[in-house]
Amino acid sequence: MWIGTLFALAAGLMWGLVFAGPQLLPDYPAAMQSFGRYIAFGLIAMPLAWIDRARMRELTRADWIEAAKLGLVGNIVYYLFLASAIQRAGGPLPTMIIGTLPVVIAITSNLRDAARDGRLPWLKLLPSLGLIATGIGCVNQVELQALRADPAADFGAYALGGALAVGAVACWTWYPIRNADWLRAHADRSPRAWATAQGLATLPLAALGFALFWAWSAASGSAFAMPFGPRPGLYIGLMLAIGLLASWAGTLCWNEASQRLPTTLVGQLIVFETLSALAYAFVLRGRAPDALTLTGVALLVAGVMWALRVRPEPVAEATVHGA
Template sequence: MLTGTLFALTAGLMWGLVFVGPLLLPEYSPALQSFGRYLAFGLIALPLAWFDRARLAQFTRADWREALRLSIVGNIVYYLCLAAAIQRAGGPLPTMIIGTLPVVIAISSNLRDAARDGRLPWLQLAPSLLLIAAGISLVNQVEIEAMRAQPDADLGRYASGALLAICAVVCWTWYPLRNADWLRAHPDRSPRTWATAQGLATLPLALLGYAASWAWLSASGSAFPMPFGPRPVFFLGLMFAIGLLASWLGTLCWNEASQRLPTTLVGQLIVFETLAALSYAFMLRGQWPAPATLGGIALLVVGVLWAVRARPEPLVAQAHPD
């Protein structure tokens, strides 16, 4: 339990970095950032795949198809929606919408995976879910009030950003459930190798997507300088940093946590990503969080600690009538 929680914490610290990228590169489109990040991830996976070639050779076509599906939904589509949401609504609002993932995944998993992982009694699960939801709501309220105080606030733009963030939530509710299915069904496989496999599956998709974005910019007569934009060194450095730390290392740590913890619990530990993203956003702003924001963060932490204490109960099989 402790080891799995520490892996989930590390994954959250790495994944929090992805919320900073769109704020540091406002002139780059969400498509270029999404495809650029996963192109870097795929290139990083190539030398890692060489060292893991013997284990990768054991993967079947079904395994590679699953890695491809996970890469499309959990990597490219998710980050495309998230980057667009952050650029349209700023950092805090999408962060807090994504912060609902622990609640959404915990409920989905408790309904879906009880036969495999055991069911957390709803009365036992409710306090942690309520604490996490209350913390998210409190922080979100502070950010919404700050937005309303801005005279030039574009509510339509904020609303579209919120909708895109909700789409990202849908993608990342599906991803950890399906990823945990594969990992729990293959306990003999290395989580590191599975992370590398997803990077390899992402590479051709990201390459095609980046080429298509380049062609679209050229055909539309855009003055945006390609292939790497107006700040090529910074863009490439940030994409490779996020590709290594968030995509590969974050996925590796999450896979390790998913093999050690019930899906219901590991889903709630995604709250570490929210806490990390908020910390990075306030550091980037150069300001200390408001007291209400700190109170919301405290509720999130208490909710996570409560969740880790919970233990799933195996379902009792019904006796056969004969």
């Protein structure tokens, strides 16, 4: 149990780095950060694919197309939304919105697959949803107060950042459900090889996106210094670090935790990612969160953990209980 929990903590600490990237590179367009991260991840996946080459040969053309779809939505578009959201709204609010993912995924999955997996009864979920909404509201209130105190603040950019974070949630709600569908339909395949395949399939998409962004920058007369921006060492180093630690090592640690811990507990420990991301955000701001922000974070964590304890019920029984 302790080893599994430590693996989950390590995964959360590394996954939180993806939220720090846009704050460390605020002058870099979100597209540069998304394409750069997944070029790095794709390059890291290449030697892994060679090691697993026997498994990789089992994948069909249809499998590679599915891997490309998953990589496009769950990797590139997701991080494009997330990086854009953080650059416009700061770290705390997008992190809180992304922190609702375990609940959103559980609800979406159970609504879609209710006949097979059962349905989460709404009446039992209402308290947790109320806690989550109140927690996000607390953090939003603190951020709005800070904006009102800043004469140069852009409320429109802040609102757009929140909307982009919701878009990121939509991408990463679709991704794990679609990914689980493939894994369930191909129970004889290696999950490790499938993750590597997604990294490889994402590489050409990310490289093409980077090239198109470079061409667009040149055609529009942008002053941004392509290909690696004004701080190439930091940019390249950060993209490699996020690609290695967040995209590969973080997932590896999470898989190790998943093998050691009950599924219900693993689902709750994903809050380590949210807490790590918030901690990094306030470290980079150079100040501690105030009491209302801490209250909001506590409410969010409590709401997620409460919701993940609610078990699906057979459809007929769930209907009786108000689903």
